[in-house]
Amino acid sequence: MEKILLRNIDAPDSHTLAAYRSRGGYRALERALREMSPERLIEEIKASGLRGRGGAGFPTGMKWGFVPKDSPKPKYVVCNADESEPGTFKDRVLIEKDPHAIIEGTIMAAYAIQSHTAFIYIRGEFSFGAKVLEKAIDEAMQAGYLGKNILGSGYDLDIILHRGAGAYICGEETGLLSSLEGGKGWPKVKPPFPATHGLFGCPTVVNNVETLASLPWIIDQGAARYAAIGTEKSKGTKLFSVSGHIRRPGVYEVEMGYPFKRFLEEDCGGVPEGKKLKGVIPGGASMPVLRADEIDGVRMDYESFQAAGTLLGSGGVIVMDESACMVRAAWNIARFFAHESCGQCTPCREGCHWMEKIFRRIEHGEGRKEDLDLVLSVSGNIMGNTICPFGDAAAMPAAAFVKKYREEFEEHIRQKRCVVLAA
Amino acid sequence: MAVKFPDESLKRFDEIVRRYPKKEAAMLPVLRLAQEEFGYLSAEAIDYVARIMETPVAHVYGVVTFYTMLNMKPVGRHHIQLCRTLPCALAGAEKISALIKAKLGIGVGETTPDGKFTVSEVECLASCGSGPMMQLNDDYYENLTEAKVAEILEKLK
Incomplete structure (x- = not known):
């Protein structure tokens, strides 16, 4: 399988602009700004079938499409880097190893809805990740990918890195917005949705780190190529974080629809020697656990997990063998x-x-x-x-x-x- | 002693506020700055932040008590935050917790009498594949074993 999200992370100094550019980074952004109108970009992402990777799986292009074009108010894009769902540690890998992919994706999302201020809301505990992102934003600014008149396109954008202060609920998009407005992270009643009434009551798109990091590849390689990966309704690849009683824990990139049992046994090495699998939570601690006898035939996509009585969620796979109570x-x-x-x-x-x-x-x-x-x-x-x-x-x-x-x-x-x- | 930012921090305060479209959005970074400056967020510090942010004290108090990283009590020079959530628990976090408490002679939420160590147990820090883990001030320490923790504590003592 061709890696999309983890394509850069093993390259030396993958977090630097030089390394990112040498691997084709920002090429897609240049193309988007030169050749694509915002509407065309939204259509392209709709055609890719990309769905939000934060947990809810809502189609990304459609979410952008809900932002009113004629609003007199400023518009905002927020990258949700508040990764806090127990069992989930995939965004942290992208933040630390491939920050420019997140920045490039954020610029594309902002261009698509014609926002001129974007925020990256990173959880407060990620001190190292915040430093990496801050540096990457500075590099992108110096290179003309941010700021005024980006790459001569006439389009302006600033990205503000905002650090949280320790609260799981700030990962929920309206809780995040309340926090970003300077208050407690209290979620808001929907509707109205953030697309029309978000940050400071202005049209806002909140996208997860992994969602945004998927965008450069999609624009570079084309929506059709992306849509050819995965299943009919779950397109592309997804990151799964694997922890608990498993021989090879870590972050894996998986084509949607991959057999779950094979993933656990072959890719992750199965439960420790001599132990039996007792249960597995597939989508972070907020999703229903599956018993060992329930994983046969389950595939790693939104629909298959749902049919099995659970949800894909954030892709936080927590494995428990028979020693777990x-x-x-x-x-x-x-x-x-x-x-x-x-x-x-x-x-x-x-x-x-x-x-x-x-x-x-x-x-x-x-x-x-x-x-x-x-x-x-x-x-x-x-x-x-x-x-x-x-x-x-x-x-x-x-x-x-x-x-x-x-x-x-x-x-x-x-x-x-x-x-x-x-x- | 009256709580007040020295000039250097006042400059940083202005820079932070300027970054945001609205002043109120700067609340978390300003509270973080205050915590860095004063060590923790005392009632006086909260009053001061309310004044410079031009917002009611009750609002600032509500924010401070909402977030786990904002401290209303002094914490030790070395703040150990051990993850207690499921993946780390499955990897043996309870044993590590017992060891830390025994080595330092304090319970969770307490600070050693010399003010060197505070021990907290916290929820998931997104390091689940390398548990048990803890955050020591800003840094993550992963794949902890009893021997590794003993060595870390020994170095800091």
Whole structure:
């Protein structure tokens, strides 16, 4: 398979402008600015079939198309580099090793909607990544890819690097915008959508790092070539971050539709010697876990994961072998969401803490018979009842763990102790 | 002692505010600057930021308490932030946590009496393929083993 997203990362000094340019970097931007109108660029990305890589999988070109062309207000593009979904570490690789691909993609997105100010919102903990990006932005500015009259095209753009300060919810696009406006990262009610009412109430496009980093290749090689990769509805390649009980953890670029079982066993080397696979979360901690017997025939694309009862999400694959306690795993994830809930909506603010508390007491031998139905009731009351998708993201994995490993949970309650880690 | 940016930081404050289309958007970088300058965000520091950002103190307080990287208490010179989220937990983060606490003689959220170390447990830092991991001030330390952690702590003591 030809690499699209990871094509540069192993080159020496891949983070520098010189290395990026020597590998064809910024060639696509030059072409876009010289030969393509903004409308034509949007059409090209629509034709590529590229879908947002942050988790929701919304078609990128369509998202751009929602931005009104005749708005008197300024327009903004925001690159979402707030990578915080547990099990996901792909954007960090791109930020540190191929920052110019992100910058080139950001310029293209901004040109497409005719924005003159773009932001890269990078999570606060990525100090090293922020330095790499800052340097790359300076280089791009010096070389005339940013600033006034880019490459003589008459088009102007500034990119502002903005560092977060530690809050998972700022990865949610409207939470991110609230944070960028200088406040708490509280998500906003949609509609209106950011495309019309985003940053400071102005038309705004928020795209994930990986989405933007895909753009230069698509424009350079053509939408048709990109659309020929992958499946009918899931085009191109996707990055998967693999962690947990697996022999070769890391970031992998995979053609959409690749067999999931083969990926885990052959590409990633399978679970450690002598152990059996117990479960795997395919799309980051907010997605439902799959039991070992559920991965047969599953393919790595949006539709196939959905048909299997989970979601592709951010592509954060967390593998658990038989040594993992599923009660403890569920508790760990519930604790994450209890800690990260922004507190705006009651079902999420209260429910996440309830789920954490219930899982904790089951794991510590204090579970009650009615606890499992209580978790399902709490998660069911969070689902669909919150402003942003965080509520669902907390509720779905909790319910999935209980439903799919119910016997293990019941055994913990019956024996009043952890039956896996004690063994 | 009245809390106030020295001239150098005031210059940086102006530069930061100028970068943004609206002054209010500069809140996080300004709070970060204040934290660098004053060590942590005391009530006086929050008052001061509210004044120079021309916004109510309650708003600044709301922002400071929302984000984990903004500290309202002093932290040690070496701030250890150990990831506790699932991938790191599966890789053995709990053992590493126990070791750090035993070596330093403090619990999570505490600072050693000499002010050298603070230990925090934090949520996912996007280093899941190389867990267990911790952030020590700005830097990531990955694929931690008990021996590796013991060595790091020994060097800093």
